[in-house]
Amino acid sequence: MATKELTPSARSESRPAKLDVFATMREQMDELLEKFMGDVSLGVGREAFSPKVDIAENGKEVKVTAELPGMEEKDLEVTVSEGVLSIRGEKKQEKEEKGEEMYRFERSYGSFRRDLPLPCKVEVDKASARFAKGVLTVVLPKAAPAPESKKIKLEPA
Secondary structure (H helix, E strand, O other): OOHHHHOOOOOOOOHHHHHHHHHHHHHHHHHHHHHHHOOOOOOOHHHOOOOOEEEEEOOOEEEEEEEOOOOOHHHEEEEEEOOEEEEEEEEEEEEEEEOOOOEEEEEEEEEEEEEEEOOOOEOHHHOEEEEEOOEEEEEEEEOOOOOOOOOOOOOOO
16 A cells, blocks of 8 residues: 555545554454553543552562552452463542632543563462552562472382
C-alpha cells in the first residue's frame, strides 16, 4: 500500500475511514498488552490507571513496591500463586467543586489488576504486605534453593 493512500488529503471524504484504521490498530495493541500484562487499566481512555511498580531482589527476599494514590487498604487484594504476584484493587474517586453560580461533582470508579512474575521461588507462607500513605510494600522471603543432587542410600531388600 502506498504512503499516499494512508495520508488523508484536505479534499478526501474518506478521512473518517482512514482514522478508523488507527483506532483498530490501537484496540489490537491494547489487546496484546492485556494478554501480556493482564488487565492493568482503570477507567476509560486517557484516565486509565496502572499503578507504578518496583521489584527489588537481594540475597534474602524479593520486595515489591506499588504506588496506589487515593486508594484504601480495604479496596486492595494481594495474592501469590505459581510464581506470580497479583495485585488487584478498586479505585473510587469523587471530586466536588462549588462556586457562586457553579456546581460540579465528578466520580471515577474502576478496577485494576497487575500480575507480576517473580524472579525466583519464594516462601509464600512467610510473605508480608503493608499499605501506608498510598504505597503498598510486599516482602517475599526467598525459598531455600533445592539441592541439585543428592546421594540416595540403598536399603537392603
